[in-house]
Amino acid sequence: MPGKYFTKPEPAQSDRVPPGQYLAKGFPVLSYGETPQINTDDWLFKVWGLVTERRFSWADFMALPQQDFTADFHCVTRWSKLDVKWTGVRVTDFLAAIAMDDRATHIMQHCYGDYTTNLTLEDFARPENFFAHTLDGAPLPAEHGGPMRLVVPHLYAWKSGKWINGIEFLDHNEEGFWERNGYHNRGEPWAEERYAGR
Ligand SMILES: Nc1nc2c(c(=O)[nH]1)N[C@H]1C(S)=C(S)[C@@H](COP(=O)(O)O)O[C@H]1N2
Ligand SMILES: [Mo]
Secondary structure: OOOOOEEOOOHHHOOOOOOOOEEEOOOOOOOOOOOOOOOOOOOEEEEEEOEOOEEEEHHHHHOOOOEEEEEEEEOOOOEEEEEEEEEEEEHHHHHHHOOEOOOOOEEEEEEOOOOEEEEEHHHHOOOOOEEEEEEOOEEOOHHHOOOOEEEOOOOOHHHOOOOEEEEEEEOOOOOOHHHHOOEOOOOOHHHOOOEOOO
16 A cells, blocks of 8 residues: 555554554545535534434534644544644533433434444543544635534544534444444454454
């Protein structure tokens, strides 16, 4: 895989690049299907299931605490990108703004375009996870999930839903799009949890 677009990690980076991954020189786009074009005036984000149901307009979401983040990004198709710079809302700050039911143990991410991906509440509520609307100081481009995506740095990037528009709170595991299609339920890159049953 090394070549024009990918490089083998330097030894000094090896503690940051999970096994079997190469460094991408640019920021590849990995989307299943078309890129939805969503204007922030029309954007609506919902929480439902084991939570007090609520809708956030773009302005509601921007009123939540905003922060800068630097995070590594690991795609299961074997490219990684280190130190990606984002701005957005920390998942723990988002959770503090809603009223989740104590019975919730799992969540499902729902996205414009119908992509879904699941997480345990524990993997979702980690302090390094965030909703991102800005990449390198500019509005998040549509192909990278703009206007809003989730970023979950400790799992393979298919767990970071682009064009996110809702979180469903559950008391059991449900599989999302790639999990139903053979990917691992959790997707931890250091353990190479790429495919189900391996
Ligand atoms: N809604 C949606 N989210 C998605 C995807 C997708 O196809 N649709 N692809 C996933 C995969 S496999 C990866 S690697 C990352 C890619 O993000 P990028 O295109 O910004 O590099 O988004 C993830 N989130
Ligand atoms: Mo991916």
